Amino acid sequence: SAVISQKPSRDICQRGTSLTIQCQVDSQVTMMFWYRQQPGQSLTLIATANQGSEATYESGFVIDKFPISRPNLTFSTLTVSNMSPEDSSIYLCSVDRTGQLNTEAFFGQGTRLTVV
Amino acid sequence: GENVEQHPSTLSVQEGDSAVIKCTYSDSASNYFPWYKQELGKGPQLIIDIRSNVGEKKDQRIAVTLNKTAKHFSLHITETQPEDSAVYFCAASRAGSGYALNFGKGTSLLVTP
Numbered sequence: 001s002a003v004i005s006q007k008p009s010r011d012i013c014q015r016g017t018s019l020t021i022q023c024q025v026d027s028q029v030t031m032m033f034w035y036r037q038q039p040g041q042s043l044t045l046i047a048t049a050n051q052g053s054e055a056t057y058e059s060g061f062v063i064d065k066f067p068i069s070r071p072n073l074t075f076s077t078l079t080v081s082n083m084s085p086e087d088s089s090i091y092l093c094s095v096d097r098t099g100q101l102n103t104e105a106f107f108g109q110g111t112r113l114t115v116v
Numbered sequence: 117g118e119n120v121e122q123h124p125s126t127l128s129v130q131e132g133d134s135a136v137i138k139c140t141y142s143d144s145a146s147n148y149f150p151w152y153k154q155e156l157g158k159g160p161q162l163i164i165d166i167r168s169n170v171g172e173k174k175d176q177r178i179a180v181t182l183n184k185t186a187k188h189f190s191l192h193i194t195e196t197q198p199e200d201s202a203v204y205f206c207a208a209s210r211a212g213s214g215y216a217l218n219f220g221k222g223t224s225l226l227v228t229p
Contacts (some may be wrong), residue, residue: 092160094216
C-alpha cells in the first residue's frame with residue numbers, strides 16, 4: 001500500500017480566506033488526485049495533479065478557486081481560495097499506484113475543513 | 117462519463133449475518149472496481165478490488181463479484197461483526213491510464229450485536 005500524509009487534518013477558517021492542504025506520499029507516483037466529500041455525501045473528483053504540467057480540472061471546478069501545485073512525484077498541494085461556508089467539506093488526496101498488471105488507489109486521511 | 121449506482125443506501129444486519137451491497141456502472145471501458153470502507157472521521161480505506169479479467173475475488177470474510185455483461189458488481193461480507201459498521205463505497209475506473217475513480221453514493225452499514 002501507499003502511505004499518504006495530509007496536512008492539516010482539520011481546520012476552521014474564516015470566510016474570504018484561503019487554505020492550502022498538503023499531500024505527501026512515501027514513494028513516487030505518476031498521478032495524484034484531489035477529491036471533495038461534502039457532509040454525508042460521496043466523493044467527487046476536483047482535479048488530477050500532473051507533475052510538470054497544469055492540473056486537469058473536472059466540470060464545476062476551476063483553477064482560480066482550487067489552485068493545485070505538483071512540484072515533484074511525491075508531493076502536491078490544493079488551495080481552497082476565497083472560502084465560503086459552502087466549501088466546508090472533507091478534502092482528500094489520492095494516488096494511483098499502477099504497475100504492469102495492477103492498479104490500486106489509496107487515500108489520505110483527509111482534511112476536514114469548516115468555514116465560518 | 118461513468119455513472120455508478122449503489123444500493124442500498126443504508127443496511128442494518130445482526131452480528132453474524134451476511135451483508136451484500138450492489139453497484140452498477142455505465143462505462144463498458146471501466147476495468148477496475150475497488151471497494152472502500154470509511155469510518156467516521158477517517159479517509160476511505162481500500163478493502164478489496166477486482167479487475168475485469170476476474171469474476172470473483174475473496175479475502176477472508178469479504179468477497180467481491182463482477183458481472184461485466186450486466187455491468188454490475190457486489191460486495192459480500194460474511195459473519196459480520198460490529199466493527200464492520202461503517203460507510204462503504206464502490207467505485208469504477210479505467211485503471212492504468214490515469215483515470216480517476218467514479219464513486220457510488222455509499223452504503224451506511226450498521227451491524228448490531
